[in-house]
Amino acid sequence: MRPTSNEQALAMAALDAAPDGILIVDDTGTILKVNPATELLTGYCPEELTGQSVSMFLPQHMRSKHDHLVQSFFLHPVSRPMGMVRQLQLLRKDGQSVPIDIALGHCTMDDRPTAVVYVRDMTEMKRLQEDLHYQATHDGLTGLANRWMFMQHFEQAIQRARCSGQRMALLLLDLDDFKDVNDSHGHAAGDQVLIEMAHRLRSSLRTGDVIARLGGDEFTVLLPDVPSVDHVLQIAQKLQHSLSARCQIKMVEVSLSASIGIAAFPDDAQDSGTLMRFA
Missing domain, CATH: 3.30.450.20 (PAS domain)
Structure with a gap:
């Protein structure tokens, strides 16, 4: 029909x-x-x-x-x-x-x-899916990888290092006296300091290095394929010097320092949990 x-x-x-x-x-x-x-x-x-x-x-x-x-x-x-x-x-x-x-x-x-x-x-x-994925894997303030995304990179880096026999290193960084910045100048100033610190970390490291903000004033850096522990110590000193440089926030000059913990695979530990504790 x-x-x-x-x-x-x-x-x-x-x-x-x-x-x-x-x-x-x-x-x-x-x-x-x-x-x-x-x-x-x-x-x-x-x-x-x-x-x-x-x-x-x-x-x-x-x-x-x-x-x-x-x-x-x-x-x-x-x-x-x-x-x-x-x-x-x-x-x-x-x-x-x-x-x-x-x-x-x-x-x-x-x-x-x-x-x-x-x-x-x-x-x-x-575009929406990409935006949601970015929000789920990055820190909203600094644009660095967040804790979840960092742990994915961390586990993968350990597997690659285990298979290749290469050394890798983990750095844990805390900004000293950051609470004083928030208390004295407000949280908006503290946010600007964190953004500036993230920028300095990016500028001081290789493209393949992974940088993340774990929360608050705590950052972490993953260094794959490093030739020696001495080389890692040199990188840590470079970062410490960069993060300690004076920071101009609006009309206020802020001076900070950073404490850096270091752990290397396989020298110090061979799994992510122990490496995090060791650092």
Whole structure:
């Protein structure tokens, strides 16, 4: 039974109003129809898309493989919800790649099997996920790794050092008399001091070294692949000198010092808990 004119009008209205891109694709992978949201997503107008291969949204080196996937789908057409495939990208007309998710349906149009492809722009969702991940793994004040993230790096570094036979070191740093800064100048000044100390740590260490704020005025540094304990002592002295330099906070000059504890793997201990206690 063919749909009535009212049913066709309703289907077209739903297609045009859908917030996701919708493409009708035949069994050769040719685009038969798209909705307005597809134009916004891809940058192509409907006339540019109709009659083209749906593989046009992929980089050239991926198109042949995708054509085989289209053939497989039509051999055994099964509807597929969103969320089944990760890391999908759509190539826009302007050359930019957009993270997407897709769902698949199937139907018949003019007695030919067709696929209904629902395409959702995941840019905002991906940005939100990245923001949430950053907040969960970083200190909100200094931008350094937080305790949880540091412990992940710490355990991985121990495993790498154990396998490679390389030495690694852990530094625990406390700012001396930091409480006096908060009491004398307020917590806003104390926050500025912590931000400045984090900046000095970053500037004094290698790119591969891991720096974290464990909480309050307590920081920690992970030094992978160090040649000797003497080298670690030199780094600690360098950090102590950097952190002890006077710090200008608004109209106030603050002078601090730092206490640094050191533990090395495998010299002092061979597991994270004991290394933390030893430092």
